[in-house]
Amino acid sequence: MVKKRIESVDILRGITICAMILVNTPGTWSAVYPPLLHAKWHGLTPTDLIFPFFLFIVGISIYFAYKHKTPTKNVYKKIAIRSFKLIGLGLFLNIFIPYFPFFKDFETLRFLGVLQRIGIVFFVSAILYLHFNWRVLAGITVAILIIYWFLLGFIPLPDGTLPTFNRAANNWAMYLDANVLGKHMWQPDYDPEGLISSIPSIASCLIGILIGTLLDQLKNVQPLLLISLAFLILGYTLNFWFPINKAIWSSSFVLVTSGWASLILAIIYYLVDIKSIKFGRIFKYVGMNAITIYFLSSFISKTFYLTSVGETENIHSFLFQNIYVQSFFSAEFSSLLYAITVVAFYVLLGYILFKKKIFIKV
Template identity: 30%
Template sequence: MPDIKNRFLSLDVFRGLIICFTIIVNMPGNPETTVPALTFARWNGFTPADIIYPAFLFCTGLGLFFSFQDWREEGKVGKIYFTLFRRSILLFIIGILVNWFPFMQTNLDTGKWEFIPFSQVRIWGILQRIALGYLLVGLMIQVLKLRATLAITLVCLVLYWPVLYYGGRSPNPYAIRTNLVLIIDKWMIGTDHLDQSPLVPFEEFGFLSTFPALANIVAGYLTARFILRTKITYETLTHLLLTGFLLMVLAYIWNNVLPVNRKIWTSSFAVMSIGLSLNTLAFIIFIVDKAKYAKEAEFLRVFGRNPLVAFVLSMTMTIPLQLVEVQPGLSITDWLYINVFSYATAYIGSFLQALFFMLIIWLICRVLDRKGDYITV
């Protein structure tokens, strides 16, 4: 294992892989002709794309462990609390700004641009979930220590099941219109602050579903701790793979009574995603640290060194291009797809356009990397 003062190479590659996959999933040329594996499950179920956001939380836990190692070496308790709150607040604000972007919209009646009022801004999002999870898990580890943190996390994971079941509305407490996550979010922040999806205003990163998602962060923390203690050996990788496999089997069985569902982050989904995260990380550690393909993984590591920049760009870059029309009813992104990428067939063309934007974001991150600029909170 590298010295703890240095960056964990495999963590950078793992994080970079998730960022790369996120960009490809979020920026297709045509959402209607996207390969099913690159789309999220509509409600119940699990696709490869569904690993993205829980993997972010898993990475947060990995990074949190190394941060705690540094903080405890310095011996400044006050700095721990200050850093936890500062990072969480900044990340939450960035998440809201990403949702608010581009801050202007066209008035459908007058055709003029107008400022988007905060009353219409989506409050929750993946960055906000990471911020809350980072703060809560960090505080629990610092105040209650690891064993109590693990116990509380397991309680949240188990109790979330009956809370969802008895708190939702009949006949199906797990349905999009009747689940407790939506009920609480509407009560807390109102419908206008939710994600305005075509079917029904709903927030997939709602307040209540934050609590089972803490398990993904704690799992990342425990994984980093385990790797540091056991070093990178084949036995360590076997433990990670076996644990991940058993968790996925458990989730598969649990799915019979509690559907695997990312949007309400059911406990079965949390367990499934933790298992897949463990297996993916074990594979990357083998490739990078055992098979010695670190140089070949440099492409992904560029994303992993500046994940915040890459993610924010993936969420905002195409918005101005969608607003600017090269001709009536045809935005720049639509023009690119129709006139450049669609010639490779609909599905391949949609994928190629996503790769095109992914490479642009990579080049931006590469420039920052060569300058030694790593933008964090």
């Protein structure tokens, strides 16, 4: 008997994509509620959970997609093609403005980004999964987190100074990004999807693979709850020595976000897959075409910002100022209302694609 699809994974994926769109498309960046912004440096906001949640879900998806696969040339080819598609889509968003074929200035073009990191993490994690059992993968994950902590916290920089985790100072993640990527970064001093910080993000995905292994054998939700609690305790404890930090994807950040992801998945799994409660089905529609909807939302958002309306406005600002800005709303609420409308549009799109049985594989 074929085991039915675990709906809670699709629902959590859809919630994550909707959250990505929500925090990426406020009416105005000058009026955003603090939970919908990233932490300025150390710390954790709800927004900081979104990307690691997605990589965690990528790991679960890798487990179910490749659990019966063997490492053949054809499988490697498919993994590589999918990875290059993700990287290519990310570069497309960074390189092209909507009025093809004009390009951004190459001297300051950002090379990395969300889709590029997903592509890199997917490639490495899928290859590792094809070759190693869950015990080895767990060992690799632990090794990544310990070595990364040691590298960033204890290995002197080339000028002999000891690294720190403060933004005002420097560490190997920031140092290598600055010296390899140069001006091709998101910020002058670091890139949140940088080179070295991509390594612990692989650990986030490997943890997802391990959770996928558990889900495939799960008869009740207690083991998943215990694992989530263990991750949270370990992560918040490690925070005293290696601060929770999304920008450099610290080891404590990996553990804490994996803990919250496991906990939320456990709750949805209990409600949907165990109790068969019709909860969050609307997000499942988005989750079934997650990358496609995320890419479209990013591309259309860029188009809105870059398409002029009159002499002083673009499509985005025109819609926001003329529809959502009202005297009886606060600026923050108006900004949030715009973002919610955008999310509702993509939920509707996801529903239409689902009903028409259109599932675009990237």
